[in-house]
Amino acid sequence: MKRKILISGNEAMGEAAIRAGCRFYAGYPITPQNELTAYMANAFQKAGGIFIQPESELAAISMVYGASASGVRAMTSSSSPGISLKQEGISYISGAHIPAVIINVMRAGPGLGNIWPAQSDYFQAVKGGGHGDYHMIVLAPGSVQESFDLTKLAFDLADKYRIASMILSDGILGQIMEALEFDDESKPPQPPEKPWALTGAKDRKPNIVRSLSMKRDEVEKNNLLLQKKYRRIESAEVRFEASGLKDAALAVVAYGSMSRIAKSAVESLRKQGKKVGIFRPITLWPFPKKQLEKLSGKTKKILVVEMSCGQMVEDVRLAAAKSATVGFYGRSGGGIPTEKQVTREILKMLAQKR
């Protein structure tokens, strides 16, 4: 039976985790994601599951590593400064091919910054914020509904590829309350068999979860294995949403909360007869670079709008700058580009000669 409730983005991600069969959560308090931590504590008390409020973010991510190495679905969440601390564990999780779900409800930086929403952790999320050659799958929801749907998906992808999946939310999406519809009777999926998990060496050889090898060629081999996995993900898991691009003279590219503001601007301008459309990456890694490259073949002006000083724009340029002009507008430090400002930037770019 379908159920419709009013819920915040943070809590929706918690509900999704429970419904995805998450059995372990460790999280250290930090604003603006605290509702999620409290939600997990409550939900696990009712549904069964292990909740730990650890001594630090370093411990939290290492606990997720340990729980996931034991074979259960495990998650942690935080906001930007806390996610920086988790980079150590994320690198180890990546090197050891362990599934994990990590939620980042982004706030302004650098440093302690403030608790206002931002998108300035894009580089950290998609380029591998810790040491070594690795990637996470990075999913960027644009609504409370999508925060729920993508969190469930994050668990499936994490298990499928034995990789860390990150939900890149932000302070607006975490705090906003919207309608959420889901199938109330759906049972958590049965996670796939995990023959690699640490469950005791009974009737089998010992399993070892690790990223280290004293032999140099083994670490290189592990890197090649990781790269092979990343190529598979790039070919199968790109997700995006596009509208109004068929006849567009200009395309706005934005993700997350920013895409909603950009969409309002684009829709108003459409009504005034302006040929503008919007392209919204849903997977930030793998990045929809082929789709943007294709778009740049016919839409010659692309405006990237971000709540940052310009991070995703670099990836858009790599994909599209050969054939199209790529412009940028962004605000950072908790500043949020308004619909008016985005409209102004669109009109300015439309008026420019190429």
Place this chain on the structure above:
Amino acid sequence: MAKNYKRPESLVDVATHYCAGCGHGILHRIVAEVIDELGVREKTIAIAPVGCAVSAYDYWQFDCAEAAHGRALAVATAIKRVQPDKVVFTYQGDGDLAAIGTAETIHAANRGENLTVIFVNNAVYGMTGGQMAPTTLADQKTATTPAGRDVKKEGFPLKISEMLVLLDGVYSVERTSLSTPAGVLVTKKAIKGAFENQIQGKGFSIVEVLSMCPTYWDKSPADSARWIEEVLSQYFKLGKLK
């Protein structure tokens, strides 16, 4: 005549990478013997440290996880919580447990996690070339204290086991030494007790083992054992602390 002394099933039949006179080989064997004697090899999960024993899993025949430097007890906490029926232990050096992992150690202990901790104290960082450890003695020369540890600048050797005694969550704390055959037997008994505590659900049990590092103490194996007897164990007193 019956052959009583044999290789434990939990110990792989390979030469270790440890230096001559190092205590790790003895301690690995003790752990393997205890796991065999308790009949829990098939449900044991170890967490290896970062340090000289980083690849301890090359020598043990049971499941093993690596952890980031200092995070072994966070990893162990999660493994044991998810699988309370398993026997979970960490094997950590002084740098891992008492410097970079101090927070993880104190808080896992304070939560009273039902875990066994084997803490190898050789008063020096071996893996990285003999730098000062939190447990390096006053005036002890290391790669980073060439004139000897100056307690005015570098602080005092950290008595983390004594600190753990104060925590209500901790069930058992014992300090032993590998410097004599008798010490080896005491160590084995203490480690077996720490595992039995976990099996009986009694809670956090730690055995601190004073162990030789001839290479970075710049001593012969025999002199290293003697140094534990005469010097190291005078500061880090042996015995059952809790």
